[in-house]
Amino acid sequence: MSRWFTVTIDTEGDRACPFFGNRWGPLTGRFRSVLDAVPELRSIWNRFAVTPVYLATSEVLSSPECVEMLKAEQNAGAEIGTHLHTGGAFPCNTPEEGEHLLALTRLYEQALGSSPRCYRAGRYGMDDQTLVTLRDLGYAVDTSVTPHVDWSGQGGPDYAGYSMQPYWTQGILEVPVTVLGLRKWWPFNGWSKYRWLRPSVATGAQLRSIVDSACEMGITVLNMTFHTMELVPGASPYVRTSVGTRLYLARLDVIVAHMRKRGFEPITLGGLHALWNVERAVACCAANTS
Ligand SMILES: [Zn+2]
Secondary structure (H helix, E strand, O other), X not given: OOEEXXXXXXXXXXXXXXXXXXXXXXXXXXXXXXXXXXXXXXXXXXXXXXXXXXXXXXHHHOOHHHHHHHHHHHHOOOEEEEEEOEOOEOHHHOOOHHHHHHHHHHHHHHHHOOOOOEEXXXXXXXXXXXXXXXXXXOOOEEOOOOOXXXXXXXXXXXXXXXXXXXXXXXXXXXXXXXXXXXXXXXXOOXXXXXXXXXXXXXXXXXXXXXXXXXXXXXXXXXXXXXXXXXXXXXXXOOEOOHHHHHHHXXXXXXXXXXXXXXXXXXXXXXXXHXXXXXXXXXXXXXXXXX
16 A cells, blocks of 8 residues: 655745744745745755645745745755735635635746646635636645634634545645644644644654554545744744754654655655546546446
């Protein structure tokens, strides 16, 4: 049985986050989270032959230095997609979502000279209409679903009951973020009370146990996520110091090593789309000949 893992990284401008408290701050107009963090990650990807997926916002795609960095990553095997934020709103709640997606897609095409194939909604705010728009714009994969997580208290989608494995919907392959359910003994509310394959607020041991649990559950595709800002002190709520950055990179190393040890092979979202297309064609042939 083949097992796969993908690493999908929200790629945004730096934010000015307060030293204390678990809050995101405003964009600063700086891009250390791309220009410094992306090269820092490269040594981990090279060591484990990982082909990461960077999902870039409009501010990143508007920065010539960031675009050069993304092109260098593409040349090293990474995949680049898009990531839409509409202020603090869930994009699917915004009447102009379609126009924003079109503008972001055109920006990507101008910056990178090709069409984007994969997408993640800011705040994971996606619905069926989002998928239809993505399909019409030529996208192949969405990775906005966070299974189990109910964002409806903030006005967003409720992903309780959603599949933890890739599936077809509205002509798009959905590759959900790996979230296995609720943590035990976790005192905080919000997204972190769930078992995400996300190094932001989990130890190496907790992340390894998520991979082990996924194996026991028969999950064959893992989708680890985080933000580039999380590698830069003060640019996200999760890392405040340079020591924090080193510890974060160490956790990433541990988790990627453990996924490889458990037999998961690295793949991009485009690679999963190609595999699932083959599987669909085989199933279709089998149905026609039976
Ligand atoms: Zn984002």
